[in-house]
Amino acid sequence: MARSGQVGSRWTGRLLDLYAGLVLLYLFLPIFVIVSYSFNKPAGKFNFVWKSFSLDAWRDPFLYPALVDAMKLSLKVAAVSTSVSVVFGSLIALALCRYTWKGAGPVNLLLVLPLTTPEVVLGSSLLSLFLQVNAPTGFWTVVIAHIMFSVSYVALTVKARIRGFDWTLEEAAMDLGAPPFRTVFKVTLPLIAPGIAAAGMLSFALSLDDFIITLFNAGNQVTYPLYVYGARRAAFPPQINVLATTILVGSLILLGITVLWQNRTMKEAMTK
Amino acid sequence: MAGIAAGGGRRSPVAPYLLVAPGVLWLLAFYVIPTVTLARTSFGPADAAWYDGYQRAFTDYGVHLGRSFGYALSATLVCVLLGYPLAYAIAFRAGKYKNFLLGLVILPFFTTFLVRTFAWKTILNDGGIVVQTLGMIGLLPEEGRLLNTVWAVIGGLSYNFLPFMILPIYVSLEKIDRKLTEAANDLYCNAGQAFRKVVLPLSMPGVLAGSLLTFIPATGDFINAELLGSPNQKMLGSVIQGQFLQVRDYSLAASLSFVLMVIITILVLLYARALGTEELA
Numbered sequence: 214m215a216r217s218g219q220v221g222s223r224w225t226g227r228l229l230d231l232y233a234g235l236v237l238l239y240l241f242l243p244i245f246v247i248v249s250y251s252f253n254k255p256a257g258k259f260n261f262v263w264k265s266f267s268l269d270a271w272r273d274p275f276l277y278p279a280l281v282d283a284m285k286l287s288l289k290v291a292a293v294s295t296s297v298s299v300v301f302g303s304l305i306a307l308a309l310c311r312y313t314w315k316g317a318g319p320v321n322l323l324l325v326l327p328l329t330t331p332e333v334v335l336g337s338s339l340l341s342l343f344l345q346v347n348a349p350t351g352f353w354t355v356v357i358a359h360i361m362f363s364v365s366y367v368a369l370t371v372k373a374r375i376r377g378f379d380w381t382l383e384e385a386a387m388d389l390g391a392p393p394f395r396t397v398f399k400v401t402l403p404l405i406a407p408g409i410a411a412a413g414m415l416s417f418a419l420s421l422d423d424f425i426i427t428l429f430n431a432g433n434q435v436t437y438p439l440y441v442y443g444a445r446r447a448a449f450p451p452q453i454n455v456l457a458t459t460i461l462v463g464s465l466i467l468l469g470i471t472v473l474w475q476n477r478t479m480k481e482a483m484t485k
Numbered sequence: 486m487a488g489i490a491a492g493g494g495r496r497s498p499v500a501p502y503l504l505v506a507p508g509v510l511w512l513l514a515f516y517v518i519p520t521v522t523l524a525r526t527s528f529g530p531a532d533a534a535w536y537d538g539y540q541r542a543f544t545d546y547g548v549h550l551g552r553s554f555g556y557a558l559s560a561t562l563v564c565v566l567l568g569y570p571l572a573y574a575i576a577f578r579a580g581k582y583k584n585f586l587l588g589l590v591i592l593p594f595f596t597t598f599l600v601r602t603f604a605w606k607t608i609l610n611d612g613g614i615v616v617q618t619l620g621m622i623g624l625l626p627e628e629g630r631l632l633n634t635v636w637a638v639i640g641g642l643s644y645n646f647l648p649f650m651i652l653p654i655y656v657s658l659e660k661i662d663r664k665l666t667e668a669a670n671d672l673y674c675n676a677g678q679a680f681r682k683v684v685l686p687l688s689m690p691g692v693l694a695g696s697l698l699t700f701i702p703a704t705g706d707f708i709n710a711e712l713l714g715s716p717n718q719k720m721l722g723s724v725i726q727g728q729f730l731q732v733r734d735y736s737l738a739a740s741l742s743f744v745l746m747v748i749i750t751i752l753v754l755l756y757a758r759a760l761g762t763e764e765l766a
Contacts, residue, residue: 225676226578233574236567237589240647243604244593250607261607301508308504320505327516329697329753330746331705333722337729337742338519341526344735361515364508422598424708425722429729441599445712449603457600464595468588 244461251454258448270451274459277452283440284456290352290436291420294359299413301360302367303405309368310375324365335362336429343430350432358430359423363416370415374408407475414467421460520746527743529736538740546724546741553721554748556635556710557703560642561650564699565692567643568650572691573684576658590651602641602712609637609713633715641709649698657691658684693760701749721745 250260254267275281305324309317327335339358343350382404386396424438431439441453528535543550575586593601608615609631619625631637661684669679707722721741728738 229570229574230578233571236571237586239567239644240590240593242608243601243644244596246604246607247596247600250604261603261610262612301511304504305508308501312501314498314501316502316505320509323509323512323516327512329701329749331701331722331749333705333707333725334523334742334746335516337725337738338523339515340729341735341739342515342519342522345522345526357515360511364511368508418595424599425705425726428726438597438599441597441603442708445603453600457596461592461596465592 247454248458248461251451251458253451253454255451258450260449260451260454270455274452274455277450279435280437280440280450280452280456283435283437286352286434287421287437290355290359291417294356294363294420295413295416297356298360298363298367298416299409302364302412302416303371303409305364305368306371306375306408307401307405309372310378311380324368327362327365332423332425333429336426339426340429350430351434354430354432355427355434355436358426359420362423362426363419366419367412367416370412371405371408374411375405378404403478407471407478410471410474414464414471418464523739523743526735527739529740533736538736539744541737542740542744546721549719549721549724550741550744550748552718553704553745556639556642556718556720557700559639560646560703561696561700563639563643564647564650565696568647568695569654569688569692572651572654572658576655587652587655590648594648598645599708599712602645602708605637605641605644606632606712609640632713633718635714635718637713638710638718638720641713642703642706645706645709646699646703649702650695653694653698654688654691657688657694661687689760693757697753697756701753704749705745 250263251270252266252268253260253263254265254269256262256264270276305320308314309320336358339354339361340350342348343354348354383396383400386400387393391399422438423436424442427436427439428442435443437456444450444453527538529538534540571590575583575590579586607613610616611630611632616625616631619631620629625631626634626636628634631640665683665687666679669683670676674682705722707720707726710718710720711723725738725741725745728734728741732738
């Protein structure tokens with residue numbers, strides 16, 4: 214009986230692998246298109262149909278100043294909002310993991326709520342606030358919005374990484390005469406740094422990619438996703454694909470570095 | 486050991502409050518208060534009845550509301566059907582390639598959401614390989630095309646939110662103790678029974694979390710409908726965006742937004758209760 218079960222499960226297992234492989238292929242289909250169409254020489258203004266191979270877009274990635282400006286703006290927004298949300302979020306994660314206190318439940322709820330609200334609701338409610346107080350929308354309102362949705366992601370990511378840490382190390386440092394300030398920099402920060410780095414990358418990526426909330430609060434500012442959105446009407450040059458491919462490769466490299474770094478700090482922590 | 490936690494608490498009872506203060510104040514100012522102003526805006530200008538926006542929301546845009554939930558539900562189902570087997574294969578069959586495969590699942594989402602959706606436009610294009618192949622095997626929908634149909638919109642929604650389904654299911658499958666399936670086999674369960682009686686129930690929290698993470702953003706999304714659909718597939722998000730930013734009928738736009746939020750909250754609570762799990766977070 215057991216044997217016949219195994220024979221059956223071997224075949225279902227193969228089928229399952231095949232199915233899983235096809236789903237993975239489905240996930241990558243648009244990526245193949247994005248990368249290969251960066252080498253396209255489109256017939257008209259819109260890079261949606263394959264015509265012929267060309268390196269033109271890669272040779273001249275900065276041909277469209279509006280696209281370059283949009284990318285610069287997106288990077289600026291992502292840098293500012295990430296640096297603020299990483300601090301806010303990590304502090305919340307520390308408070309939730311290190312202390313047992315009454316506020317933990319409500320704070321957890323407040324962190325999850327923005328994640329269970331559709332972006333269109335988040336964007337429109339923020340805009341209704343800005344309209345009510347007559348605040349002009351632009352760079353700073355976008356930054357405010359991005360910090361708002363990033364704080365939750367940062368806090369939850371850092372929390373997941375540092376849960377179950379051995380906080381007695383801090384007390385040991387203090388017992389050995391280290392002042393609190395030194396303890397924070399020599400013990401606490403190195404312990405939680407990999408978690409913070411991961412959360413920072415996530416926050417940066419989310420900010421760079423955000424479209425809906427930004428659309429509501431950008432005023433006349435044009436971020437990279439907003440430029441791409443507008444491109445559906447005016448022109449969709451292959452330079453957009455070049456930038457998308459560059460972002461993909463760049464994040465791959467960053468991801469590789471953090472994984473290596475995390476493995477190293479883990480090993481160091483183990484050997485010590 | 487209990488002394489550690491107490492020791493942390495004893496050191497300074499205000500410390501956690503100080504630590505969370507900046508982030509929590511930010512969320513209060515830019516998440517909680519805006520929700521209140523959204524509600525106030527929805528009750529509209531003084532010269533109209535307070536429920537005017539809501540009335541128009543249901544009479545004029547009920548169809549968009551229903552469509553948004555219908556599409557989101559379909560996309561969530563597609564995501565379960567595509568995502569569960571993949572998550573299962575990674576958790577139980579991938580061995581040392583587990584992390585590599587998980588990386589592959591996330592990798593496509595490092596390219597911009599909008600560029601990815603534009604790529605689907607190219608893939609589903611009328612003269613493209615996909616449409617031709619489906620036409621040859623007679624699976625093409627009756628419109629004779631894929632782009633600008635409901636199929637493309639649901640397909641796009643499923644694609645864009647699939648990782649949010651795969652990752653939570655993977656996490657819950659990964660946690661299952663292998664001894665349980667071995668025990669089921671020892672007790673003469675065949676592979677199918679062991680899956681139905683042991684693995685599937687234990688992975689339900691993951692399916693629940695994944696469904697919420699897919700369904701909620703899908704209801705509010707309008708990019709897939711705008712880029713891959715025709716005006717016949719217009720979703721509620723498009724209406725809210727247009728009313729807020731172009732028509733500037735703030736009362737109607739805020740009503741629509743508020744209705745969307747309330748319905749989602751109710752559905753989420755009902756769903757969580759039906760599946761009998763409290764760990765929504």
